[in-house]
Amino acid sequence: xxxxxxxxxxxxxxxxxxxxxxxxxxxxxxxxxxxxxxxxxxxxxxxxxxxxxxxxxxxxxxxxxxxxxxxxxxxxxxxxxxxxxxxxxxxxxxxxxxxxxxxxxxxxxxxxxxxxxxxxxxxxxxxxxxxxxxxxxxxxxxxxxxxxxxxxxxxxxxxxxxxxxxxxxxxxxxxxxxxxxxxxxxxxxxxxxxxxxxxxxxxxxxxxxx
Numbered sequence: 494x495x496x497x498x499x500x501x502x503x504x505x506x507x508x509x510x511x512x513x514x515x516x517x518x519x520x521x522x523x524x525x526x527x528x529x530x531x532x533x534x535x536x537x538x539x540x541x542x543x544x545x546x547x548x549x550x551x552x553x554x555x556x557x558x559x560x561x562x563x564x565x566x567x568x569x570x571x572x573x574x575x576x577x578x579x580x581x582x583x584x585x586x587x588x589x590x591x592x593x594x595x596x597x598x599x600x601x602x603x604x605x606x607x608x609x610x611x612x613x614x615x616x617x618x619x620x621x622x623x624x625x626x627x628x629x630x631x632x633x634x635x636x637x638x639x640x641x642x643x644x645x646x647x648x649x650x651x652x653x654x655x656x657x658x659x660x661x662x663x664x665x666x667x668x669x670x671x672x673x674x675x676x677x678x679x680x681x682x683x684x685x686x687x688x689x690x691x692x693x694x695x696x697x698x699x700x701x702x703x
Contacts, residue, residue, distance in 0.1 A: 508530060508587060508589075509530055509590070510532050510533075510534065510583060511534070511621065512536065512576050512579060512580065512592065515535050516537075516538035518596055518597060519545060520620055522620075523547060523548050523552075524551050526551070526555070527551055533552060533555060534559075534561075535552065536572050536575055537561055537562065537563045538567075539564045539565060544561075570600070573598065576594060577604055580615065584608075590614070591614040591615070592613065592615040593615075595617075595620065595621055597619050609650075609652055639684070639687075641667065642667065642684070655697055657681075659697075660681070661677060661681060688700055689702075
């Protein structure tokens with residue numbers, strides 16, 4: 494089922510695809526995704542016959558920026574494979590897009606690590622309110638921004654930025670390039686102050702918490 498509607502004009506912000514594992518997460522605050530740069534796909538399990546009114550109403554308002562995918566069978570990990578397929582297909586047509594898997598299922602993490610190694614921008618969030626760009630556009634203390642940066646760096650594994658310039662660019666991208674130069678410099682300084690990041694002749698080394 495795909496609601497009809499108008500997607501509106503374009504913006505400079507990257508398209509953010511939100512792929513919701515509705516078997517695993519039934520987000521209550523889905524209305525935060527009703528923004529022009531979001532496109533939402535809700536994956537509904539074979540045994541799920543109902544959607545919450547708030548979700549249905551929000552997706553209807555979003556028009557052609559939202560759709561449902563109903564899984565036909567109850568096979569093991571059937572929904573997970575559908576999400577993986579859609580990310581792969583969309584990444585080919587829109588390589589600059591950002592993909593957010595909304596699920597508490599850690600089984601997605603090896604897939605995410607592999608996709609990142611292929612330069613595909615993807616992360617997993619436990620709820621729509623945990624999506625980095627959602628957190629970034631809402632006022633938050635510097636401590637929460639640091640937590641978000643540390644979590645993102647940890648998820649990157651061996652593909653973490655290796656130069657100061659790349660780290661700066663990575664952090665700025667995490668917040669959709671909405672940080673001022675002063676705020677970005679302050680965050681980098683705090684990472685160094687806490688001993689999480691060491692800069693040696695522009696090269697970066699890490700001592701992130703487990």
